[in-house]
Amino acid sequence: MRLITITLAITMTIACGANDNAAAPAAAVFASVTSSVVSGTVPRHAIVSLVPAQPVPLPDGPAVMDQVSKQFVPNVLYVRIGQQVEFRNSDDEGHNVTVVRRGSGAGVFNVGTEAHQKYVHTFERIGQFDVTCDIHPGMQATLIAAPSPYATVADDSGRFTIPDVKPGSYKLNLTYEGRTVEQPLDVKGPRTDVKITS
Numbered sequence: 001m002r003l004i005t006i007t008l009a010i011t012m013t014i015a016c017g018a019n020d021n022a023a024a025p026a027a028a029v030f031a032s033v034t035s036s037v038v039s040g041t042v043p044r045h046a047i048v049s050l051v052p053a054q055p056v057p058l059p060d061g062p063a064v065m066d067q068v069s070k071q072f073v074p075n076v077l078y079v080r081i082g083q084q085v086e087f088r089n090s091d092d093e094g095h096n097v098t099v100v101r102r103g104s105g106a107g108v109f110n111v112g113t114e115a116h117q118k119y120v121h122t123f124e125r126i127g128q129f130d131v132t133c134d135i136h137p138g139m140q141a142t143l144i145a146a147p148s149p150y151a152t153v154a155d156d157s158g159r160f161t162i163p164d165v166k167p168g169s170y171k172l173n174l175t176y177e178g179r180t181v182e183q184p185l186d187v188k189g190p191r192t193d194v195k196i197t198s
Contacts, residue, residue: 036187038150039161040194046176047126048160050150050185053169062086062120065131065141067095067113072131072141081147084122089113095133099143102128103178110134126175128153147173165192172196 042048062084066073068091079085087097092115099108099121108129111119123129123145133139144153150170154160165187172185172194185194 034166035164036167036190036192037161037163038165038185038187038192038194039159040196041158042154042160042174042194042196043176043198044154044156044158045128046154046158046160046174047128047144047146048152048154048162049126049146049148049173049175050162050165050187051148051171051173051182052150052166056149058083064088065143066090067097067133067139070095070133070136070139072133072139074141076142076144078144078146078151079123080149081123081126081145084120085143086118086120087111087113088118089115091115094135095139096135098132098134100130100132102130102142126173126180 038050058080063077063079064086065077066088070091077085089095094112094114096110096112097119098110100106101108108123109119109121113119123143125145126147127145129143129145131141131143144151150162150165152160152162167187167189170185170187172183174181174196176198181196183196185192
């Protein structure tokens with residue numbers, strides 16, 4: 001049996017003094033909130049995504065993971081489902097890019113990248129992926145594909161934080177252990193706390 005608890009935490013500061021009528025009414029406090037923090041505890045290493053009711057367009061242009069001085073740059077890259085990803089080689093020597101789905105070990109692709117060339121791939125499923133170069137074993141990176149720009153990965157204890165979330169209605173999307181669980185979530189006020197145990 002899965003226990004799902006969603007708690008809304010509201011932080012309000014009210015001035016104390018002779019003129020208590022000067023305190024802003026609650027409605028005005030909510031109206032002034034332009035972004036919230038969503039945080040909490042979920043199954044460890046889950047990909048946590050907040051999918052808004054109104055779809056957010058894909059970014060203009062591809063996401064980029066480059067190979068520079070025998071390193072993948074950036075070391076961790078978040079991409080959107082359906083967004084093109086350019087795997088570039090900015091070095092003067094050849095590399096390759098091997099992408100494997102974390103957890104299952106299923107291979108996604110393994111391609112050579114000659115000097116100053118690129119390979120383009122589009123991820124169609126949510127997941128965490130290990131990125132390596134077979135030629136240079138020290139080259140390693142992580143790619144996370146998510147359905148929303150509001151996404152992160154829970155740590156070893158299951159804690160996560162997503163900052164700068166616009167208030168509104170979302171689907172809380174958790175992907176872990178080969179499955180995806182969705183629950184509705186209303187983001188209101190400066191902080192929304194989530195607790196999901198499996």
